[in-house]
Amino acid sequence: xxxxxxxxxxxxxxxxxxxxxxxxxxxxxxxxxxxxxxxxxxxxxxxxxxxxxxxxxxxxxxxxxxxxxxxxxxxxxxxxxxxxxxxxxxxxxxxxxxxxxxxxxxxxxxxxxxxx
Amino acid sequence: xxxxxxxxxxxxxxxxxxxxxxxxxxxxxxxxxxxxxxxxxxxxxxxxxxxxxxxxxxxxxxxxxxxxxxxxxxxxxxxxxxxxxxxxxxxxxxxxxxxxxxxxxxxxxxxxxxx
Numbered sequence: 001x002x003x004x005x006x007x008x009x010x011x012x013x014x015x016x017x018x019x020x021x022x023x024x025x026x027x028x029x030x031x032x033x034x035x036x037x038x039x040x041x042x043x044x045x046x047x048x049x050x051x052x053x054x055x056x057x058x059x060x061x062x063x064x065x066x067x068x069x070x071x072x073x074x075x076x077x078x079x080x081x082x083x084x085x086x087x088x089x090x091x092x093x094x095x096x097x098x099x100x101x102x103x104x105x106x107x108x109x110x111x112x113x114x115x116x
Numbered sequence: 117x118x119x120x121x122x123x124x125x126x127x128x129x130x131x132x133x134x135x136x137x138x139x140x141x142x143x144x145x146x147x148x149x150x151x152x153x154x155x156x157x158x159x160x161x162x163x164x165x166x167x168x169x170x171x172x173x174x175x176x177x178x179x180x181x182x183x184x185x186x187x188x189x190x191x192x193x194x195x196x197x198x199x200x201x202x203x204x205x206x207x208x209x210x211x212x213x214x215x216x217x218x219x220x221x222x223x224x225x226x227x228x229x230x231x
Binding site for chain 1: 172212
């Protein structure tokens, strides 16, 4: 069964500093991995996804993530954050083909708080 | 704007009552997913419909049910409501044409408060 662990519930950082949000997954088969962002009072929006190919994935808003199969990780990074990046970030994994669809399992989320 | 609409935005009701949440998917998307987001449980998958038929079931209580209509909009029915049902309910849609997994587009959510 698939599962996702986001190791930090909250990450405070100063504006223009780099940030890494950690995500580890557990699955016995090939996986597909996603990062979503949720701004206050909004739904989730896809930041980036890993389906296959290059392990370094670039997404929107300057974010990128690296798929590391040996460490079962998919950490999200940004070299320089802005105040507007303050939001909740969710890592998701899907592997099993359940009844014809891939249903993602979401982590508990990491609250990124960017201070001026 | 994801293209997924949900109504109502907020809902306040009493224990024991029944409510219906509505979702309209993005144009062209055949799959609709329902999720419950709460502080203690995180984001939990409830149920998925594909082109009018139930396709996958998650942690959905027996008091909850859903359906997808011919025009592809979906409704989530919650009955015999309890205080613990207070949460944000999200609908998402996707094209869902097999491999690779499609991106899910989320609506803005319905915040349900049970008093």
